[in-house]
Amino acid sequence: MSLVFKLLFNFLSKLPRFIRERIMPDMLIPPISNNPSKVQLDRLGHFYFEHPDLEKFSKFAADFGFVEEKRTKDRIYFRGYGKDPYVYVATRSKDGKPRFRGPAFVARSQEEFEKAAKLPGAIMGSLEDTPGGGKIITFNRTDNTLFHIIYGQTERETGSQEATATHEQQGPYNRAFEKPRKGKFQRYHPGPALVHKVGHFGYVCPDFDNELAWYTDNFNFVPSDILYHWDFSNMDVLTFMHLDLGEEYSDHHVFFMQRAEPEVKKTFVHHTSYEVADMDTQQLGHEWLASKGWKSIWGVGRHVLGSQIFDYWADSSGFKIEHYADGDLVNKDTPTSRDVVGPFSIWGPEVPKDFGGKGASPS
Numbered sequence: 059m060s061l062v063f064k065l066l067f068n069f070l071s072k073l074p075r076f077i078r079e080r081i082m083p084d085m086l087i088p089p090i091s092n093n094p095s096k097v098q099l100d101r102l103g104h105f106y107f108e109h110p111d112l113e114k115f116s117k118f119a120a121d122f123g124f125v126e127e128k129r130t131k132d133r134i135y136f137r138g139y140g141k142d143p144y145v146y147v148a149t150r151s152k153d154g155k156p157r158f159r160g161p162a163f164v165a166r167s168q169e170e171f172e173k174a175a176k177l178p179g180a181i182m183g184s185l186e187d188t189p190g191g192g193k194i195i196t197f198n199r200t201d202n203t204l205f206h207i208i209y210g211q212t213e214r215e216t217g218s219q220e221a222t223a224t225h226e227q228q229g230p231y232n233r234a235f236e237k238p239r240k241g242k243f244q245r246y247h248p249g250p251a252l253v254h255k256v257g258h259f260g261y262v263c264p265d266f267d268n269e270l271a272w273y274t275d276n277f278n279f280v281p282s283d284i285l286y287h288w289d290f291s292n293m294d295v296l297t298f299m300h301l302d303l304g305e306e307y308s309d310h311h312v313f314f315m316q317r318a319e320p321e322v323k324k325t326f327v328h329h330t331s332y333e334v335a336d337m338d339t340q341q342l343g344h345e346w347l348a349s350k351g352w353k354s355i356w357g358v359g360r361h362v363l364g365s366q367i368f369d370y371w372a373d374s375s376g377f378k379i380e381h382y383a384d385g386d387l388v389n390k391d392t393p394t395s396r397d398v399v400g401p402f403s404i405w406g407p408e409v410p411k412d413f414g415g416k417g418a419s420p421s
């Protein structure tokens with residue numbers, strides 16, 4: 059069936075645009091806006107993963123810049139240096155298969171958390187044995203994907219100083235006309251790029267329209283950018299979404315969804331991403347991961363949409379994982395943009411051919 063669809067698709071894409079777009083049914087993302095009836099989420103707190111070899115992952119995690127916060131027999135909580143008590147929960151996989159077990163978003167208030175608890179399919183749980191405590195609600199979504207809402211965690215105390223494992227002394231950047239750093243030197247040494255916080259994640263999803271509707275009907279996800287297919291302007295294929303916090307600015311995207319190609323039968327996580335302080339941190343972190351023998355996927359480069367400086371790696375189980383720095387912020391006054399799928403980077407190495415696809419990635 060998928061081969062037939064692919065042949066038909068290839069045939070259609072050769073026809074003149076006005077004919078092919080009449081034949082291809084519209085697959086457009088409807089207008090999406092936030093309103094108070096939806097559950098208001100504040101930020102992305104952490105991710106859950108299962109790894110076959112927890113020890114190997116903990117080695118990767120240390121080289122990637124996570125800090126181990128708590129360890130039990132089959133689970134490790136890793137933190138960044140931000141306010142979240144942990145940003146990554148790695149559990150030993152019981153059947154030896156790696157799995158993504160969903161994002162956990164922090165509700166904006168107790169009231170919003172209670173609203174989420176009333177949504178169909180909500181399963182209440184507790185985080186009392188985890189660093190920071192709190193409560194959790196879980197939703198089972200398509201293809202065994204999970205979506206979690208949390209509330210009531212005790213946040214970490216953070217100073218105003220960014221934590222670093224690489225920077226000895228860093229002043230402001232001396233630009234062409236303005237040179238604010240006078241008589242002081244930039245000094246660094248090798249080390250991992252310490253992670254601040256979770257940034258975003260994305261799914262490649264066969265049931266794209268229904269799943270996108272569930273997330274955006276129930277929560278304050280709003281598209282920052284919508285991208286349509288290069289051969290069919292009536293087919294939206296990807297959206298980068300932010301959390302609408304009103305006047306308050308939030309990351310350009312915290313969640314993206316990509317319409318799966320017909321041969322993809324099951325939703326998979328494309329990558330998860332974590333913030334680091336700056337470009338020097340990223341470059342030093344890149345060299346650190348390379349020196350430890352980990353596999354680079356793509357980077358260092360700069361994205362177009364979202365503007366992040368990016369660096370993608372394969373973790374010890376094969377999941378794509380990203381360091382980013384210098385991302386865009388948006389708020390309620392930032393309009394949603396819609397454009398054709400274009401280059402994903404303005405500089406950096408050539409994008410790998412299968413970057414948008416599953417490749418050897420686990421589910």
Ligand SMILES: [Fe+2]
Binds near residue numbers: 258329331380
């Ligand atoms: Fe990313």
